[in-house]
Amino acid sequence: MGASKISTSLIFLSCLLLASSVTTAAFNITAILGDIPSFSNFNDLLSKAGLVKAINSQSPVTILAIPNEHIGDLAGKPADVIKITLMTHVVLDYYDLLKLANAKNGTRMTTLFQKTGVATYDQGFLILNRSHGQLIFSSAAKGAPHNVQVVATVTQHPFNYSIISVSSAIMTPGVDGTSLQEPPKAAGAPAPAKKVSPPPASEAPEAPTPSDDATAPSPDAPSDAPKSDAPASQAPAADADDDKNKNASFKHLASSTLGLVAVLASFLAAY
Numbered sequence: 001m002g003a004s005k006i007s008t009s010l011i012f013l014s015c016l017l018l019a020s021s022v023t024t025a026a027f028n029i030t031a032i033l034g035d036i037p038s039f040s041n042f043n044d045l046l047s048k049a050g051l052v053k054a055i056n057s058q059s060p061v062t063i064l065a066i067p068n069e070h071i072g073d074l075a076g077k078p079a080d081v082i083k084i085t086l087m088t089h090v091v092l093d094y095y096d097l098l099k100l101a102n103a104k105n106g107t108r109m110t111t112l113f114q115k116t117g118v119a120t121y122d123q124g125f126l127i128l129n130r131s132h133g134q135l136i137f138s139s140a141a142k143g144a145p146h147n148v149q150v151v152a153t154v155t156q157h158p159f160n161y162s163i164i165s166v167s168s169a170i171m172t173p174g175v176d177g178t179s180l181q182e183p184p185k186a187a188g189a190p191a192p193a194k195k196v197s198p199p200p201a202s203e204a205p206e207a208p209t210p211s212d213d214a215t216a217p218s219p220d221a222p223s224d225a226p227k228s229d230a231p232a233s234q235a236p237a238a239d240a241d242d243d244k245n246k247n248a249s250f251k252h253l254a255s256s257t258l259g260l261v262a263v264l265a266s267f268l269a270a271y
């Protein structure tokens with residue numbers, strides 16, 4: 001068999017391998033959450049709000065995901081409230097549990113909502129606080145409730161993306177018809193208040209589609225949420241999900257590689 005033919009097949013093979021590994025590496029929030037049934041409602045809401053493209057193209061990014069059993073309250077709200085709230089669950093930086101545990105009390109994080117330019121005062125930022133060994137997220141806007149706990153790692157890919165589960169939706173003052181108060185005067189405070197309006201939609205938000213599970217009442221308070229004082233205490237369930245994802249992508253890679261070996265074998269057999 002001719003050397004040039006072998007090198008042609010090798011070039012062909014490497015192109016395919018390259019294409020295959022690029023496909024495997026691309027971040028697709030819909031596909032990752034699609035493998036985890038307990039986040040199906042959150043995943044649906046991201047799609048309906050038209051946020052998938054914006055999230056997938058963000059790197060680094062951290063998504064604070066709300067499990068089905070604690071998303072009922074948010075899912076019942078108007079589409080623009082859902083969209084803004086989901087945007088505040090997308091942090092424009094990489095944080096895994098270890099980095100959160102080492103973050104300073106009061107660490108401020110910029111969210112996707114800030115990027116729209118329509119956030120008022122501190123609505124586009126989150127604050128991480130530590131209290132009684134728990135990591136607590138809240139909106140940075142004045143008067144925000146401080147009741148959302150960090151629960152566990154869903155998946156992580158340092159230092160590009162991380163998905164962390166939280167105990168419920170982080171609500172932003174002024175978004176859900178609640179009043180937004182002016183923050184205490186500080187140097188470089190933002191311009192006067194303006195009315196909060198839905199962000200300029202690159203993909204128009206769809207009307208919320210009523211669906212059985214999306215409107216399901218949320219059960220009792222998340223008192224059963226696993227404690228998260230140390231990164232070592234990740235919930236076993238989330239670890240299993242994490243493994244499942246890794247295995248799934250490994251299998252994906254393995255099966256495409258097997259396919260390529262078969263292609264190469266048939267090339268060699270032909271000469």
Ligand SMILES: *[C@@H]1O[C@H](CO)[C@@H](O)[C@H](O)[C@H]1NC(C)=O
Nearest residue numbers: 026028029030031032034056
């Ligand atoms: C992301 O994954 C979903 C579900 O697997 C799929 O329908 C969608 O086409 C993927 N998007 C991209 C950009 O690959």
Ligand SMILES: *[C@@H]1O[C@H](CO)[C@@H](O)[C@H](O)[C@H]1NC(C)=O
Nearest residue numbers: 105106107127128129130146
């Ligand atoms: C969060 O931490 C910062 C910095 O220590 C502090 O100023 C702020 O009051 C804290 N907020 C809450 C609700 O504990």
Ligand SMILES: *[C@@H]1O[C@H](CO)[C@@H](O)[C@H](O)[C@H]1NC(C)=O
Nearest residue numbers: 104105106129130131132133
């Ligand atoms: C974080 O700040 C809050 C409010 O100032 C305080 O109650 C809490 O004890 C602080 N936590 C740590 C670990 O310093």
Ligand SMILES: *[C@@H]1O[C@H](CO)[C@@H](O)[C@H](O)[C@H]1NC(C)=O
Nearest residue numbers: 025026027059060158159160
């Ligand atoms: C991961 O992040 C690095 C640097 O932050 C960047 O160069 C790389 O393209 C990112 N990879 C993916 C798959 O987003």
Ligand SMILES: *[C@@H]1O[C@H](CO)[C@@H](O)[C@H](O)[C@H]1NC(C)=O
Nearest residue numbers: 240241242243244245246247
């Ligand atoms: C993933 O694969 C590893 C070995 O590579 C195995 O130990 C583990 O049990 C697998 N996890 C799942 C969820 O299949």
